[in-house]
Amino acid sequence: MKNKIIRSIFIVPVILYSLLLIALPIIYVLIISFYKNDSYGGMIRTFTLENYMSIFNSVYIGIFLKSFLIAVITMFICMIISYPFALAVSHKNAKTQSIFMTLVMVPFLTNSLIRMYGWIVLLRKNGVINQVLLSLNIIKNPLNLMYNNLGIVIGMVYTLLPFMILPLYSSISTIDYRLLEASSDLGANKWKTFTKVILPITFPALFNGGLMVFTPALGFFFIVDLLGGGKIMILGNLIKNQFLTARNWPFGAAIAILLIIITYILIMIYRKIGGKMDDLGA
Amino acid sequence: MSEKKVIVKLENFSKSYGPKEIIKSINLDVYEGEFITLLGSSGCGKTTILRAISGLDEPTSGRVFIDGEDVTHLEARKRQVNTIFQNYALFPLMTVYDNVAFGLRMKKVPEDEIKTRVDKMIKLVHLEGYENRLPKELSGGEQQRVSIIRGLINNPKVLLLDEPLSALDLKLRKKMQIELKQLQRKLGTTFIYVTHDQDEALSMSDRVVVIKEGNIEQIGTPIEVYEKPVSLYVADFLGEANIFKGKVTNVSNNKTTVNIKDKFDLTITEDNYQIGDSVNIVVRPENIRLTLVARKNNCIQGTITNMVYDGYITKVFIKVNNTSYEAIINGNNKNYKINDEVYLYWALDDSIIIGDKK
Amino acid sequence: MRNNKLLDNIVIISVFIFLFLPIFVLILFSFNTSELNIIFEGFTLHWYKDLFYNRSLLEALINTLLVALSSTIISTIIGTISAYGLYKYDFKGKKIINELLYIPIVIPEIVLGISLLSIYTLMKMELGMFTLILAHITFSIPFVIVSVRSSLTSMDPNLEQAASDLGADSLTTFFRVILPSLVPGILSGAELAFSLSLDDVVISYFTAGPGSNTLPLHIYSIIKTGVTPDVNALISLMLLTIFIVLTISMVISLRKIKGDER
Numbered sequence: 001m002k003n004k005i006i007r008s009i010f011i012v013p014v015i016l017y018s019l020l021l022i023a024l025p026i027i028y029v030l031i032i033s034f035y036k037n038d039s040y041g042g043m044i045r046t047f048t049l050e051n052y053m054s055i056f057n058s059v060y061i062g063i064f065l066k067s068f069l070i071a072v073i074t075m076f077i078c079m080i081i082s083y084p085f086a087l088a089v090s091h092k093n094a095k096t097q098s099i100f101m102t103l104v105m106v107p108f109l110t111n112s113l114i115r116m117y118g119w120i121v122l123l124r125k126n127g128v129i130n131q132v133l134l135s136l137n138i139i140k141n142p143l144n145l146m147y148n149n150l151g152i153v154i155g156m157v158y159t160l161l162p163f164m165i166l167p168l169y170s171s172i173s174t175i176d177y178r179l180l181e182a183s184s185d186l187g188a189n190k191w192k193t194f195t196k197v198i199l200p201i202t203f204p205a206l207f208n209g210g211l212m213v214f215t216p217a218l219g220f221f222f223i224v225d226l227l228g229g230g231k232i233m234i235l236g237n238l239i240k241n242q243f244l245t246a247r248n249w250p251f252g253a254a255i256a257i258l259l260i261i262i263t264y265i266l267i268m269i270y271r272k273i274g275g276k277m278d279d280l281g282a
Numbered sequence: 283m284s285e286k287k288v289i290v291k292l293e294n295f296s297k298s299y300g301p302k303e304i305i306k307s308i309n310l311d312v313y314e315g316e317f318i319t320l321l322g323s324s325g326c327g328k329t330t331i332l333r334a335i336s337g338l339d340e341p342t343s344g345r346v347f348i349d350g351e352d353v354t355h356l357e358a359r360k361r362q363v364n365t366i367f368q369n370y371a372l373f374p375l376m377t378v379y380d381n382v383a384f385g386l387r388m389k390k391v392p393e394d395e396i397k398t399r400v401d402k403m404i405k406l407v408h409l410e411g412y413e414n415r416l417p418k419e420l421s422g423g424e425q426q427r428v429s430i431i432r433g434l435i436n437n438p439k440v441l442l443l444d445e446p447l448s449a450l451d452l453k454l455r456k457k458m459q460i461e462l463k464q465l466q467r468k469l470g471t472t473f474i475y476v477t478h479d480q481d482e483a484l485s486m487s488d489r490v491v492v493i494k495e496g497n498i499e500q501i502g503t504p505i506e507v508y509e510k511p512v513s514l515y516v517a518d519f520l521g522e523a524n525i526f527k528g529k530v531t532n533v534s535n536n537k538t539t540v541n542i543k544d545k546f547d548l549t550i551t552e553d554n555y556q557i558g559d560s561v562n563i564v565v566r567p568e569n570i571r572l573t574l575v576a577r578k579n580n581c582i583q584g585t586i587t588n589m590v591y592d593g594y595i596t597k598v599f600i601k602v603n604n605t606s607y608e609a610i611i612n613g614n615n616k617n618y619k620i621n622d623e624v625y626l627y628w629a630l631d632d633s634i635i636i637g638d639k640k
Numbered sequence: 641m642r643n644n645k646l647l648d649n650i651v652i653i654s655v656f657i658f659l660f661l662p663i664f665v666l667i668l669f670s671f672n673t674s675e676l677n678i679i680f681e682g683f684t685l686h687w688y689k690d691l692f693y694n695r696s697l698l699e700a701l702i703n704t705l706l707v708a709l710s711s712t713i714i715s716t717i718i719g720t721i722s723a724y725g726l727y728k729y730d731f732k733g734k735k736i737i738n739e740l741l742y743i744p745i746v747i748p749e750i751v752l753g754i755s756l757l758s759i760y761t762l763m764k765m766e767l768g769m770f771t772l773i774l775a776h777i778t779f780s781i782p783f784v785i786v787s788v789r790s791s792l793t794s795m796d797p798n799l800e801q802a803a804s805d806l807g808a809d810s811l812t813t814f815f816r817v818i819l820p821s822l823v824p825g826i827l828s829g830a831e832l833a834f835s836l837s838l839d840d841v842v843i844s845y846f847t848a849g850p851g852s853n854t855l856p857l858h859i860y861s862i863i864k865t866g867v868t869p870d871v872n873a874l875i876s877l878m879l880l881t882i883f884i885v886l887t888i889s890m891v892i893s894l895r896k897i898k899g900d901e902r
Binding site: 176178179181182183184185186187188189192196197200201 | 336337338357358359360363364365367368369371372373374375376384385388389432433436
């Protein structure tokens with residue numbers, strides 16, 4: 001009897017939590033996505049596929065493509081920065097490695113919005129970067145560093161970089177250094193060692209990082225709002241607008257469900273290539 | 283001997299990591315086609331020597347030659363030597379075939395030639411049918427064989443082996459020792475082998491290099507280093523050794539008398555010592571005989587304190603004046619038991635004499 | 641391996657410049673006499689003094705810390721209990737629960753944000769501090785579970801059997817044997833929960849209501865009209881606090897690395 005009570009103490013909270021706070025809200029969003037919007041911002045309880053059909057409206061297709069493009073570019077830039085960085089850190093001794101990896105996390109203990117504000121101060125027309133370049137006579141007229149796609153990508157890369165660095169670093173740091181020595185001993189140069197040995201071993205981690213960069217990048221509406229100047233929209237802005245301004249919840253819910261489906265397709269691929277789910281949260 | 287060609291030469295080679303000097307200016311010649319073993323306890327610097335030859339580390343000072351060419355600053359990938367790593371270092375996501383073919387692919391050898399050569403190598407170590415397996419699907423011994431042919435396929439001038447058998451269990455290790463030696467004889471490739479296991483060194487090598495704290499202590503054939511160790515360290519490191527420390531008290535017609543700690547006298551045939559010299563007399567346990575009646579020369583009385591039965595031999599520990607000595611007798615010998623008073627004796631030429639270097 | 645140390649250092653330094661540049665700029669301007677955050681005109685501390693008179697900013701700070709602390713404590717407790725429960729016990733539907741737990745980790749935050757908003761609305765819950773904290777707990781728990789689970793799986797499985805062999809009941813075993821060996825996992829889970837909470841914008845945006853104005857939401861609302869340097873001052877102070885805490889925890893963990901090397 002006593003054991004049964006103890007057992008319940010350990011398993012009831014997690015069951016309640018995952019059903020009430022994870023499953024229920026998402027199922028409800030799924031249900032809403034089949035509802036119909038009335039003109040007063042309310043919902044009509046019915047079953048319609050209209051919301052999903054209207055995603056294929058050319059305006060929204062454009063937003064989709066834009067979102068994917070930004071997310072993919074962000075992901076690639078993060079990869080290009082993270083690999084050399086993680087490799088360089090892994091060459092240091094254990095103490096230095098641990099200091100560097102903690103330093104990577106320091107900016108992220110402030111709020112991401114605060115950091116975006118920092119970028120605004122740097123990037124705007126009369127911002128620090130333009131001031132410095134002008135005073136050094138490198139440029140004649142201030143550059144448009146934000147309120148465009150460039151600003152958005154800088155903000156996205158900045159916010160999501162650690163999600164690429166961390167899995168890559170932890171994968172690279174567990175590679176037996178003797179594998180790299182063996183490769184060099186067998187005549188491979190640095191690039192060959194990277195493509196033939198390091199890349200295949202770290203591929204699940206790379207995919208993990210890609211996943212943790214790509215999917216949030218579809219949703220970070222505030223980065224687009226602040227650094228995109230209000231003209232550019234991604235899926236995140238679209239959903240936000242449907243829920244808060246346009247008050248068309250069913251349509252917003254349909255887009256959210258679509259995002260879930262995209263995420264799960266990527267997760268399935270990740271699992272197929274041997275990725276572990278727990279690594280995603282580490 | 284003079285005909286032998288030097289394939290690897292280390293000239294005043296030394297290596298430090300920070301303030302710590304690992305290797306203190308050594309010279310070493312390795313001859314073409316020989317099986318040479320670097321033997322020493324862990325941390326003595328033997329792996330450091332190997333890494334300088336492979337090019338994975340640069341020496342702090344001194345030079346490295348391979349086949350007459352100064353390769354001191356040449357990268358590992360450009361040297362015609364290959365290394366077999368302690369943990370095999372097989373590429374985990376490549377099949378056996380791809381692992382073995384790796385070196386040839388790096389040299390851009392045509393794929394059909396690679397195929398012939400890989401097949402030949404795989405046959406050589408009896409791994410036919412394993413080509414498409416991943417390293418993790420192989421046993422330790424099989425992984426070891428793959429790692430060896432992955433090195434050998436490149437026709438290296440020298441194959442460097444860094445404790446390649448240490449991860450295997452005893453029985454497999456013995457089997458692989460024989461296999462490795464056969465392989466080396468068959469191919470005639472120079473092997474430089476690093477180990478801390480004296481049995482391995484003695485049973486496989488043409489020459490053994492005993493290394494102690496970054497210095498070469500002795501170089502010689504297995505028989506030389508075992509039977510004629512130049513120092514107490516070598517005597518003790520290779521096999522068991524009973525050591526009698528004493529002082530020369532009398533020298534007369536080819537017989538030198540050594541007094542051991544004022545307790546008893548031993549006679550040696552060596553005559554290059556003078557009265558008052560400190561000498562160490564080393565006797566291997568297998569050369570010590572036991573008897574119940576006293577003999578004339580080199581005979582000491584003691585008490586058996588322990589007997590360890592070890593199958594085909596029994597180790598007998600005898601206490602003489604508070605010092606314990608070890609003798610080996612055949613299998614299950616029932617003539618002796620613990621607490622027996624026995625005499626130890628041995629043939630005069632079984633004494634290994636090592637002068638005290640102070 | 642021979643590595644190009646110079647190249648390594650160039651890469652590392654460039655990435656750190658990129659990571660710290662926006663923060664450095666904010667700190668710099670917190671000492672600026674001009675209030676425009678454009679050109680550094682002179683050194684002053686008066687923004688730090690102003691900070692204490694900016695009531696809405698202070699309120700936002702207090703709310704932020706309140707949300708972060710309470711959600712961290714609650715999610716760490718629930719997460720630890722859950723990780724152990726999922727490790728030790730089998731029950732019907734455990735597989736599904738395990739899958740559900742990954743959802744907050746992998747789906748875009750905005751989806752979790754609007755899902756919680758929808759369910760709050762359905763339940764007629766008024767948006768405020770409670771809904772905000774509940775939302776933060778929701779996205780933090782899975783991270784704590786993953787972190788504690790990694791400690792659990794690296795724990796010697798015989799520990800538990802040894803304890804029960806020595807006569808401890810399961811609660812005693814949990815508190816005296818299991819919990820102490822999970823401390824590193826629990827701490828890193830809590831750290832993660834705390835920083836996720838401080839960092840979050842998206843989920844807070846949907847689940848906060850009037851009266852639960854947090855720092856990011858406050859800044860969001862003033863960012864287009866212009867941010868005054870007292871906000872920079874606040875950020876600098878927060879960073880200083882974080883830096884002190886991190887330095888302490890780093891010194892502790894470095895000692896541990898040293899100990900391991902011996």
